[in-house]
Amino acid sequence: MLEAVLQQVLTKLNELQAEMNNMKQTMATKQDLENMATKEDLKAMATKQDLKMIQQAVLETNEIVKNIEANQKRQERILDVLSKRSIEHEAQITDLRCVK
Template sequence: MEEILNQILDKLQMIEHEVSDIKTNMATKQELEEVKQNFTTELEDIKANMATKRELEEVRNRFTKEFEDIRTNMATKQELEEVKHSFTKEIEDIKANMATKQELEDIKANMATKQELEDIKANMATKQELEDVKNNLMKELDHVKANMVTKQEFVFLQQAVLETNEIVKKIEQNMEKHERILDLLSRRSIEHEAAISSIRLIKTT
């Protein structure tokens, strides 16, 4: 009998321990409510941040388009090779056209010395001298303008020259006539002298 009682007591103690563990590990209504609220909040956040099928489709389409653009704009191996050859050729041209050290030395040797540069500076006109020359030229230009004939005066002068030319031509023509007359008279005078000489010769014989 005592043994049975001990077994019952042991079982009761075990049950008491289990009940105590259950009480210790069991959540209260408050804790369950807090867990529920936390899960609800997290679920709302997930819903708020989750992409819809439409949004996923738009993202997929955008990435597909960008990928196609990349494919379209990407250089092929052939194009890269052509660019490489082009740059190589340009570099070779630059090397070919670059001055050598010897050429640079020749340029340095032919450059003007410091003394020559000083001489050039000494012989160069200053701003003031250039300004003086400019002012003198402006004065001379004004003087020329002041003494120049007007268009009307030029027309009169041209007319006078033409008239003078006509007079000179007439004088030249008259002089030619006079020369012809003088030539004719000279010939006749020679003929007369020859005739007179002939008559004298006849008389003397």
């Protein structure tokens, strides 16, 4: 009986040891925490001037995309007109062939 209780205690102790080892592996150490970036470090990485430059680049890119979209719509309308003219010319050529 005593051996069974001791065996259960030993099993439970081994489980706790395994769990503790797992926690040690996944937890950040004091040194890890010291090496982490602070808010001040993050602020220094992107200054307001950098953000303004990024915002300006985004606005310029947006304007370019709008111009490209407008040109694409214009080209689609031109292609539509050209295809209609091509069909009309094809019909006229067929009519001329039938007249001969």
